[in-house]
Amino acid sequence: MGPLVEIRNLSKVYTRGRxxxxxxxxxxxxxxxxxxxxxxxxxxxxxxTLLNLIGGLDSPTEGTLEVGGQRIDRLGQSELARWRASHVxxxxxxxxxxxxxxxxxxxxxxxxxxxxxxxxxxxHAAIALELVGLADRAAHKPGELSGGQQQRVAIARAxxxxxxLLVCDEPTGDLDRQSAVEVLTLLQNLNxxxxxxxxxxxxxxxxxxxxxxxxxxxxxxLVEAAQAAEPAW
Amino acid sequence: xxxxxxLVWSALLRRKTRTVFTLVSxxxxxxxxxxxxxxxxxxxxxxxxxxxxxxxxxxSKESFVVSLPKSLLLQIRSVPGVSAVTYAxxxxxxxxxxxxxxxxxxxxxxxxxxxPEFQLPAAQLRAFHATRAGAVAGASLAxxxxxxxxxxxxxxxxxxxxxxxxxxxxxxxxxxxxxDDPRLQGEEGALFFNWDYFxxxxxxxxxxxxxxxxxxxxxxxxxxxxxEIDALSLNSDHETKTESExxxxxxxxxxxxxxxxIVGSIMGAVFFTLILLTGNTMxxxxxxxxxxLAILKTIGFSSRSxxxxxxxxxxxxxxxxxxxxxxxxxxxxxxxxxxxxxxIPMLPVGTQAWLSGLALTxxxxxxxxxxxxxxxMRLRIVEALSGR
Ligand SMILES: Nc1ncnc2c1ncn2[C@@H]1O[C@H](COP(=O)(O)OP(=O)(O)O)[C@@H](O)[C@H]1O
Ligand SMILES: [Mg+2]
Numbered sequence: 001m002g003p004l005v006e007i008r009n010l011s012k013v014y015t016r017g018r019x020x021x022x023x024x025x026x027x028x029x030x031x032x033x034x035x036x037x038x039x040x041x042x043x044x045x046x047x048x049t050l051l052n053l054i055g056g057l058d059s060p061t062e063g064t065l066e067v068g069g070q071r072i073d074r075l076g077q078s079e080l081a082r083w084r085a086s087h088v089x090x091x092x093x094x095x096x097x098x099x100x101x102x103x104x105x106x107x108x109x110x111x112x113x114x115x116x117x118x119x120x121x122x123x124h125a126a127i128a129l130e131l132v133g134l135a136d137r138a139a140h141k142p143g144e145l146s147g148g149q150q151q152r153v154a155i156a157r158a159x160x161x162x163x164x165l166l167v168c169d170e171p172t173g174d175l176d177r178q179s180a181v182e183v184l185t186l187l188q189n190l191n192x193x194x195x196x197x198x199x200x201x202x203x204x205x206x207x208x209x210x211x212x213x214x215x216x217x218x219x220x221x222l223v224e225a226a227q228a229a230e231p232a233w
Numbered sequence: 234x235x236x237x238x239x240l241v242w243s244a245l246l247r248r249k250t251r252t253v254f255t256l257v258s259x260x261x262x263x264x265x266x267x268x269x270x271x272x273x274x275x276x277x278x279x280x281x282x283x284x285x286x287x288x289x290x291x292x293s294k295e296s297f298v299v300s301l302p303k304s305l306l307l308q309i310r311s312v313p314g315v316s317a318v319t320y321a322x323x324x325x326x327x328x329x330x331x332x333x334x335x336x337x338x339x340x341x342x343x344x345x346x347x348x349p350e351f352q353l354p355a356a357q358l359r360a361f362h363a364t365r366a367g368a369v370a371g372a373s374l375a376x377x378x379x380x381x382x383x384x385x386x387x388x389x390x391x392x393x394x395x396x397x398x399x400x401x402x403x404x405x406x407x408x409x410x411x412x413d414d415p416r417l418q419g420e421e422g423a424l425f426f427n428w429d430y431f432x433x434x435x436x437x438x439x440x441x442x443x444x445x446x447x448x449x450x451x452x453x454x455x456x457x458x459x460x461e462i463d464a465l466s467l468n469s470d471h472e473t474k475t476e477s478e479x480x481x482x483x484x485x486x487x488x489x490x491x492x493x494x495i496v497g498s499i500m501g502a503v504f505f506t507l508i509l510l511t512g513n514t515m516x517x518x519x520x521x522x523x524x525x526l527a528i529l530k531t532i533g534f535s536s537r538s539x540x541x542x543x544x545x546x547x548x549x550x551x552x553x554x555x556x557x558x559x560x561x562x563x564x565x566x567x568x569x570x571x572x573x574x575x576x577i578p579m580l581p582v583g584t585q586a587w588l589s590g591l592a593l594t595x596x597x598x599x600x601x602x603x604x605x606x607x608x609x610m611r612l613r614i615v616e617a618l619s620g621r
Contacts, residue, residue, distance in 0.1 A: 052614075057618075058614070077536065082533065085532065090532070096525075096618075105239060109532055113534065
């Protein structure tokens, strides 16, 4: 079986007026099914850009990108939207929950796009919340939860439709040590016990320790793993 | 689609104060719409229902009982603005008993053309024209005396004996007319017979018309046409007085154009303001929710569903306010009609008003939602998430 994610010669160029910013340069990368990969690198090195491409939020300027055997670099906007709905879960630094909806309703959101009847949607959302240890907070709105709890709700939302791939952009960037550890442990469990493939961007070496592999990005280029694995601390 | 309702609803609850303020202005606008619409309907129906507004009556200036020469017929017909002329004579009389006084008129053949509110089947009208001594009775009169079509009806004359000296005029009932408008039920009690028969058989008063009835092309010309008809006989021995059959209705009709214009411009101004106001609310609501809409797209909502969500939000806001506003208008109109029905003409808020009001809420909702919705639809996830 080939890798879940296969990236070949991937480049991304942003144009702002006349200015051309090449953010990623000919990136090659395979991510195996069941991996937990941490992407590290200095600010502005293109981590978010790469993650967004893998998650199908953006399209590359050049190169190919295959996920689960499907060329997602060729998909149009609406096809990408449909693809994301069934294949990827997203977790962001600032949780990005809808403030007016309860935790349960937030988790249920991705299921609105499925044909599941209401009772099943609610049931699935409850299971996901249970999995992140927040069954008792289902009726709370995000504003009534701590940062760590909000991030766990966001993780429940990311896994509720059972995607193979989870992409997390600095999921602990806004959390205290204790909450960060809880969230990272949760991600580890999802990887180990539920077989989720996870790509996580972080600039926190302690967070990266929870991953199976660590890759470094520098000025839009992947740095040799061997040389990068050298602990800097 | 019901499953998206909590999502749409939660967006409206996000800024409760702002939503309530906007809702109140929508309610106010549609309350006004309901009230003004009811006034306009009242005027419009006065103009539509009362055929009387398009009829003038010419009588002798001297007295109602003085007849006018038949020669006036052709002259009146040639007055500009007159589209038809007919004439009638008062006959009166009673049936069987002097207590049973009747409203009986001898009328010209085209009389019923000018009174469309008297509904007479075409075959009966033909029979009336073909039967010299034929008569047509109103439905309630026929019912009162159990008259059937084909009956011979002897009427005792009170003013006009026949040339033969007999006071008894025997008519053959050839038709029964109905009046649908409940306000005109009183008109169903008359008996009409042929003017030609009257003219040939009467001992005196022949060769003259009791009064003329003109139909005019444009109600707002009533005054001018009446003036010109009276000018025909000025300084003669038979000066006339011409008036609108229902002066009140005529006044209504001539004012209707103005009322319609005033009501239309008020509503135009109100809705223009409403569109600016709700449009601003929606633009603001979407602007501050861009990151949330970006998340929906990230999760897999299509651009079109984001468009639909925002449109649904503004239509819901407008429809909710519109429904409340129209309901308040319905209550208010009923209260006003109960207390001040005589002074302020108003019709109840009917199905038509509800339908056009709710259609308006949807149109305005789509209109003010369109730009913000387009913005939501077009947002680029990556840029919106990074706050670019
Ligand atoms: N939409 C965009 N338009 C223009 N420049 C962008 C855009 N997104 C990212 N960039 C630029 O690309 C570079 C990499 O950004 P990013 O991938 O967010 O880096 P990281 O996540 O590693 O901090 C930065 O210099 C950033 O300014
Ligand atoms: Mg980043």
